[in-house]
Structure formats: C-alpha cells, structure tokens
Amino acid sequence: MKRSLVIFYSLIIYAAAQLIWWGYQLVNLQHNKLGMIMSEGSMFVIVLSFGAYYMHRSINRERKLQEQKKNFLLSVTHELKSPLASIKLLLQTIQKRDLTKAQIRDFIEKSLLDIERLDDMVENMLLAAKIENQSYSFPKANFSLSVLVDSIVNRLQLTKCDGSQKIINAEIEPKIEFTGDKFALTSVVTNLIENAIKYSGPCEPVDVKLFQKDGKVHLHVADHGIGISDAEKTRIFDRFYRVGSEDTRNTKGTGLGLYIVKQVLDKHEASIRVKDNRPVGSIFEVVF
Structure with missing residues (x-):
C-alpha cells in the first residue's frame, strides 16, 4: 500500500x-x-x-x-x-x-x-x-416471530450481579406471525441482543421489545452502555467496522454482526435506525 x-x-x-x-x-x-x-x-x-x-x-x-x-x-x-x-x-x-x-x-x-x-x-x-x-437466496417461510425472539432471549439470558435478577428485560407480544428467512432473522435478533449486552456494563440491563403497531412489526433493543457517537452511527453497518479506536477498544467482536443485520433487513424490506438512549446507551429500532 x-x-x-x-x-x-x-x-x-x-x-x-x-x-x-x-x-x-x-x-x-x-x-x-x-x-x-x-x-x-x-x-x-x-x-x-x-x-x-x-x-x-x-x-x-x-x-x-x-x-x-x-x-x-x-x-x-x-x-x-x-x-x-x-x-x-x-x-x-x-x-x-x-x-x-x-x-x-x-x-x-x-x-x-x-x-x-x-x-x-x-x-x-x-x-x-x-x-x-x-x-x-434468503428462503422465506411463515413462522412465529414471537417464539423466535423469546427463544433467543432465553438462550442469551444472564443473571445480574446479585445472581437472581435477569439482565434481559423482554416484552414480547404473543402470536406475531411473520413470513421471512427464519435462519437469517435469527442471526439478526441474536446479533442485536448480543451487541447490547457486549457494550453494556456487567450489571446493566438490556431491554427487548417486540410488538405490532399500525400494521407493522416493531423490534426494539435498548442498552445502557457506552452509546454511539453521531459520526459513527452512519458507519456501524459497514463490514468489519467496530465502534471506537482499535488501540483502546476492550469489547470482543468481529465487526460482522451489524453488517449482517443491515443486509438481512434490506432483503426483507425492513428498516433499522439507531438513536441515543436516555440517559446513556443506544436503541436499535427495527420496523418490518
């Protein structure tokens, strides 16, 4: 070079x-x-x-x-x-x-x-x-998105510092049916929740919400972690890109998770946006 x-x-x-x-x-x-x-x-x-x-x-x-x-x-x-x-x-x-x-x-x-x-x-x-x-090819089939999100939450669920309170707070509306690529969407939900856990403190909760509104399906994943600067919000979905400096970053990861999320959602004609959580952290909002 x-x-x-x-x-x-x-x-x-x-x-x-x-x-x-x-x-x-x-x-x-x-x-x-x-x-x-x-x-x-x-x-x-x-x-x-x-x-x-x-x-x-x-x-x-x-x-x-x-x-x-x-x-x-x-x-x-x-x-x-x-x-x-x-x-x-x-x-x-x-x-x-x-x-x-x-x-x-x-x-x-x-x-x-x-x-x-x-x-x-x-x-x-x-x-x-x-x-x-x-x-x-993104093969599509009908399945329960509620069951999918609930199973992923249960698999990734961790206990907080006191050993009893769960770190993922889930509000999942039941019986939400969806037609799409179940395997690829499993990767989307898993990556979003794992990212929220990864960039949060060890005792900070992660909020996952799945609900229907105005004929659309919404998935929100919110954390109370380090947050994402406005300059990086437009780059986090690039392949290999990771938030922060390579010299000072402590979190693990490959930089592929959010790239996969964006690509899969584009194939399902869904949108995703990230905004600041209050007082700290980030919220990823997916709309199908």
Missing part, C-alpha cells in the same frame, strides 16, 4: 511538472495563443485534480479496509481461542479431578455455552461470506 501511494504521488508530481514545462514552452512559441493555452491548461489541471482526489480517496478507503481486515483476523483468532481454552480447561478438570455430579453438570453447561458462542460466530462468518458473494 505504501509503494502504491509513492508511485501515485510521483506520477502526480511528474504530470504537474510536465504541464508547467510544456505550458511555458508553448507560451514562448505562440504569444498570440496565450488565452487558449491558459484555458486548455486550466481544464487539464481541473481534470487532473479531480482524478487525483478520487484516486487518493479510493486508496485511503482500500487502506482502511485492509486495516479492518487485519483487525478482523486478529479478533477472530482471539474469539476462537478464548472459548476453546475455556472448554479445554473444563474438560481437563472433569477428567483429572473427582467431582460431584452437580459440579460436572455445571462444567458441562459452561462448556455448552462456549460451544454455542463458537457456533454463533461461525454462522455469522459463513452468512456474511454468502451475502458478500451473493450466493445466499
């Missing part, structure tokens, strides 16, 4: 130098055509400037994409290693120690949660790849 920038700027400098030199020579040879030479030269400068600007912007965009891909690979490596290390440790403990049935059951449940986390990540990457190369 650095070599491309050097070559690009060298060509721009060379073209500008040639323009000045030949313009000088033409003016010396044909004084009576100074106006024409200046107008042609000005047009060339304008075209060259526009070309240089858009080329520079394209190179910068490609450079940022390459950086995001590198960060994505590092994130995926970390995301894979953490649950695998946890599963290995739990299984080794079961193998080497004389544990009670309750302890073994607890360790197995923790291992299954880590496996589900790995499964979600792999499904995300596969779906994102299929969407990107346009090989996914």
Whole structure:
C-alpha cells in the first residue's frame, strides 16, 4: 500500500511538472495563443485534480479496509481461542479431578455455552461470506416471530450481579406471525441482543421489545452502555467496522454482526435506525 501511494504521488508530481514545462514552452512559441493555452491548461489541471482526489480517496478507503481486515483476523483468532481454552480447561478438570455430579453438570453447561458462542460466530462468518458473494437466496417461510425472539432471549439470558435478577428485560407480544428467512432473522435478533449486552456494563440491563403497531412489526433493543457517537452511527453497518479506536477498544467482536443485520433487513424490506438512549446507551429500532 505504501509503494502504491509513492508511485501515485510521483506520477502526480511528474504530470504537474510536465504541464508547467510544456505550458511555458508553448507560451514562448505562440504569444498570440496565450488565452487558449491558459484555458486548455486550466481544464487539464481541473481534470487532473479531480482524478487525483478520487484516486487518493479510493486508496485511503482500500487502506482502511485492509486495516479492518487485519483487525478482523486478529479478533477472530482471539474469539476462537478464548472459548476453546475455556472448554479445554473444563474438560481437563472433569477428567483429572473427582467431582460431584452437580459440579460436572455445571462444567458441562459452561462448556455448552462456549460451544454455542463458537457456533454463533461461525454462522455469522459463513452468512456474511454468502451475502458478500451473493450466493445466499434468503428462503422465506411463515413462522412465529414471537417464539423466535423469546427463544433467543432465553438462550442469551444472564443473571445480574446479585445472581437472581435477569439482565434481559423482554416484552414480547404473543402470536406475531411473520413470513421471512427464519435462519437469517435469527442471526439478526441474536446479533442485536448480543451487541447490547457486549457494550453494556456487567450489571446493566438490556431491554427487548417486540410488538405490532399500525400494521407493522416493531423490534426494539435498548442498552445502557457506552452509546454511539453521531459520526459513527452512519458507519456501524459497514463490514468489519467496530465502534471506537482499535488501540483502546476492550469489547470482543468481529465487526460482522451489524453488517449482517443491515443486509438481512434490506432483503426483507425492513428498516433499522439507531438513536441515543436516555440517559446513556443506544436503541436499535427495527420496523418490518
């Protein structure tokens, strides 16, 4: 990338130098055509400037994409290693120690949660790849969206700091039927709720609402976390993009979740917008 920038700027400098030199020579040879030479030269400068600007912007965009891909690979490596290390440790403990049935059951449940986390990540990457190369057909069928959202909430449900109060507060209107791609929409709901949990504090609640209003289906996922700046609200649905600085970010993730959310919702002719929660946090509003 650095070599491309050097070559690009060298060509721009060379073209500008040639323009000045030949313009000088033409003016010396044909004084009576100074106006024409200046107008042609000005047009060339304008075209060259526009070309240089858009080329520079394209190179910068490609450079940022390459950086995001590198960060994505590092994130995926970390995301894979953490649950695998946890599963290995739990299984080794079961193998080497004389544990009670309750302890073994607890360790197995923790291992299954880590496996589900790995499964979600792999499904995300596969779906994102299929969407990107346009090989996914989004097969549609009728199903209960209420049951879908409720099952995902139950699977992702965690207990708060005191060990009893649930972290996800769900208000799900029953018997909401929907025609769409159940697999892809499962990924949408999962990504939205997991994002809300991820960017919230360890004891902060997440609110999930599913309801019908004016003939439309609404899904709201609200958190009380770090929030999203106005400048980043337009970029969070880009592939590999993640909120915050790569140097200071503490949250895990691959940068594919919200990209998948936007692509799937577009295929279902649904809209999504993000707005500030009060006093802190973000609200993602989906309307089918």
